[in-house]
Amino acid sequence: MRATQCKPVPTAIATAILLVLVYFLLPSSSSPNHDGLQPAGKQVSEKEEGWKGVINNLIDSQEDHVLRKDAEELILVNKHLADALEMLNGKHAEMLGIRSQLSELDQEQQKLGRELQRLRKDSHHNGKIDLAAKPKPLNLEDQVVSNQGLSAEEVKNLEKKSFSKHLFNEYKSSLLPLDRAVPDVRHNSCSKRKWAIESYPKASVIICFVNEAWSALLRTVVSVLNRSPASLVHEIILLDDASDADWLGSKLTTYIEDNLPEKVKYVRSDKRLGLIRARLLGAKHATGEVMVFLDSHCEANVDWLEPILDIVAKDRTHVVTPVIDSIDHDTMEYLNNKQDIPAVGTFDWTMDFNWKGGVLRPGQKYSDPIDSPTMAGGLFAIERAYFYEIGSYDQLMDGWGGENLEMSFRIWQCG
Numbered sequence: 001m002r003a004t005q006c007k008p009v010p011t012a013i014a015t016a017i018l019l020v021l022v023y024f025l026l027p028s029s030s031s032p033n034h035d036g037l038q039p040a041g042k043q044v045s046e047k048e049e050g051w052k053g054v055i056n057n058l059i060d061s062q063e064d065h066v067l068r069k070d071a072e073e074l075i076l077v078n079k080h081l082a083d084a085l086e087m088l089n090g091k092h093a094e095m096l097g098i099r100s101q102l103s104e105l106d107q108e109q110q111k112l113g114r115e116l117q118r119l120r121k122d123s124h125h126n127g128k129i130d131l132a133a134k135p136k137p138l139n140l141e142d143q144v145v146s147n148q149g150l151s152a153e154e155v156k157n158l159e160k161k162s163f164s165k166h167l168f169n170e171y172k173s174s175l176l177p178l179d180r181a182v183p184d185v186r187h188n189s190c191s192k193r194k195w196a197i198e199s200y201p202k203a204s205v206i207i208c209f210v211n212e213a214w215s216a217l218l219r220t221v222v223s224v225l226n227r228s229p230a231s232l233v234h235e236i237i238l239l240d241d242a243s244d245a246d247w248l249g250s251k252l253t254t255y256i257e258d259n260l261p262e263k264v265k266y267v268r269s270d271k272r273l274g275l276i277r278a279r280l281l282g283a284k285h286a287t288g289e290v291m292v293f294l295d296s297h298c299e300a301n302v303d304w305l306e307p308i309l310d311i312v313a314k315d316r317t318h319v320v321t322p323v324i325d326s327i328d329h330d331t332m333e334y335l336n337n338k339q340d341i342p343a344v345g346t347f348d349w350t351m352d353f354n355w356k357g358g359v360l361r362p363g364q365k366y367s368d369p370i371d372s373p374t375m376a377g378g379l380f381a382i383e384r385a386y387f388y389e390i391g392s393y394d395q396l397m398d399g400w401g402g403e404n405l406e407m408s409f410r411i412w413q414c415g
Contacts, residue, residue, distance in 0.1 A: 176219075183334055190303075193303075195310060201312060203289075208279055210241040211244065214247050214248070217238075223301075232309060237267055283384070289383065317386055320380065321376065342358050342370070343357055345404075347373070351402070377403055377404025377408075
């Protein structure tokens with residue numbers, strides 16, 4: 001085996017050459033000062049340590065002005081970058097603060113939204129919902145034209161179009177507030193009556209409709225809410241018999257959810273049932289002690305519900321129909337059909353329903369209820385249990401017409 005020996009001579013020579021280069025390249029303590037690379041007024045008495053010192057001394061010794069200028073520019077750029085970074089950090093802090101404020105505002109908005117929703121749901125306080133200011137007396141063409149900026153001819157065309165669709169002037173109806181004022185046409189003795197509402201049964205108001213006009217349907221609901229003691233209205237059931245009108249559907253359910261109290265309930269049939277089976281479906285969903293069936297295009301007047309429930313409370317087998325006034329189908333004016341004794345329902349041998357002047361029995365007052373052989377059928381109240389005791393409606397009846405006499409005969413024969 002042969003051993004090898006390291007030769008240090010070349011390494012020593014390289015080290016000596018490097019020391020000579022450093023000696024000649026590094027400046028002495030009397031080297032001139034350069035602004036930007038060393039602090040002003042400072043004399044270098046010793047060689048700077050580290051690579052920074054080597055670079056600075058190398059620049060001084062070689063007097064490379066281009067490299068020195070580039071270095072100064074780099075230092076200036078670095079300063080600008082530091083300033084920009086500091087500014088960005090400040091802006092970032094500001095953005096965080098703004099984001100925090102926006103988050104707080106969003107939470108506050110959600111809180112106010114929930115509060116508004118609660119107020120809307122609770123707005124049935126004392127039976128009042130303020131959906132619009134009380135209307136001025138209905139003015140005809142001039143008011144409509146001035147409000148809409150339309151010519152008289154354009155207004156007539158809109159009215160004609162709405163009439164052909166709904167069989168009444170829905171255009172003019174849409175211009176009226178949902179809670180418009182109506183005249184109190186009761187007999188003076190009726191307006192003086194006091195009602196013991198604490199002892200009355202609670203009512204489920206059932207309103208069946210199909211493609212009903214928006215204004216008429218909602219005015220029906222709002223008038224019931226506004227002119228009924230809140231404690232007596234257990235619920236209002238809107239039974240949609242498979243309407244396909246584009247102004248109903250989700251628009252109606254959204255409006256109910258956003259603007260009406262929770263006691264207003266929307267029930268929709270998946271298929272067209274017809275009036276009788278739709279009412280039966282509404283009755284199935286009712287939970288109040290008394291069911292009050294209403295048409296979907298009527299307006300409740302002052303103290304309309306109290307006398308109805310008073311009669312049922314005294315005798316559960318009594319079925320009550322209210323006095324039905326009229327609304328002009330063209331002008332939408334409430335017609336003052338004030339009369340001391342209201343008309344009653346009758347029928348002839350063709351089984352057609354007719355109205356006839358009512359008669360007071362001996363000893364009766366104008367404020368007392370009067371007997372009626374039959375009823376119109378669109379608006380009546382009946383105790384829910386008694387409704388089923390007498391057989392409810394005939395489920396084989398498809399549409400409107402005849403059910404009023406059939407129900408009247410059931411009531412007549414059952415007590």
